[in-house]
Structure formats: C-alpha cells, structure tokens
Amino acid sequence: MEGEGASASKEPRTARGRRTLRAILDAAAVEFGEKGFHEGSISGITRRAGVALGSFYTYFDSKDEVFRALVRDMSDQVREHVAPALKDASGQIAAEQAALLAFIKFARTHKEIYRIIDEAEFVDPDSFRMHYASTADRIARRLRAAAERGEVRDDVGEVHAWAIMGMNVFLGLRYSVWDEGTAPETIAETVASMLARGIAVREPD
Known part of the structure; x- marks a missing residue:
C-alpha cells in the first residue's frame, strides 16, 4: 500500500519487512485511536x-515519526478505498455519491481515523493540513474534469x-462514529440529490 511509510532511509526491502511495517502501523492506529497521541506509547504499539x-526502531526513530x-497511511487508505467506487460510477454526481458511500463504510470500520486526524492538528499540523488539502485537491480535480465533460457547472472549483x-x-462523524443507525446508501443518495438539485424550492415551469 502506498500509505506504508517508514523513514525515507528505512523503507522495508523484503516482503517480511513490509508485513512488519504494516503490523506496526495497524497497531499504532489502535494505540493512538484508543489512548490518543500523548498517552499512547511505542511499547504499547509493539505489544499490539x-x-x-x-x-x-528499524523503521521509525520516534513516536512522533x-x-x-x-x-499519511490513513489518508492513503481512504483514497485507495474510495478510488474503485469513483472508477465504476457513471457521471460525476454518481461518482460523488459512490465516494461518500465508500467513505462512510470505511469510517464505520476505522473509527479511530477521526481521533488520529483531529490530534494531528496539534501533534503534526503539517500532516493535518496535508490530509485535508490533498483530499480537497483530488475532489477539485475530478470536478474540473467533470465540468470539461459537461457533467457539472463550468464554474466549479476549490x-x-x-x-x-x-x-x-462531518457526515462520516455523525453516521459512522457517533451512530450507525442510518443506512449509508440513504445518506449518500440524499447528498447526491442535494448536489444535483440544490435545496431551494423549485418554481413550477
């Protein structure tokens, strides 16, 4: 997975090394997701x-690292989970609907992402900003491509x-982390309808 990232000089060179790195990152997600950055520990990560x-220490120099x-890894996981849904969609509104549906399902099985990303604002502001800026940039690029195809308004942008x-x-927070009582399909359909038609009352023709 692209998100697997040790220090630049410590990238694993074997399949076993990649499995170990993956295990460390997965354990770090659980450790920080449960305890937060400050209470989480390297020993807790290695134990998990x-x-x-x-x-x-073969792969990382510190807890901060x-x-x-x-x-980065969690941001990449979201992207890789959503990408197939985008590829299979017909039209941009359908693509945004599929992307939201995939994200809500992902967040329901990776609730820790919210605590980890939120803490990044204070622990590593550059990573926090990069997570959202890169996500928004991907959306902007696909909106502009859709505008060029004539599928959405030509003034769509950042x-x-x-x-x-x-x-x-925030839909992921509300309907994946706080409560799972609403079907993800219903949420995605509601948002797709709003993107397609807005929320203003339509005047009769």
Missing part, C-alpha cells in the same frame, strides 16, 4: 503488533471541493 521493540507516517469534503467529513 507482536514485534520486538528493536523492530520498531510513526504518528506522522500513520496520518470552494465546491472543500464544501463537498466538509460534508463528507
């Missing part, structure tokens, strides 16, 4: 991963992209 303390890598991302983030 089932690896020796020395194995951690593994946290930074984890934020503001629209950030608005869509903001909706998705």
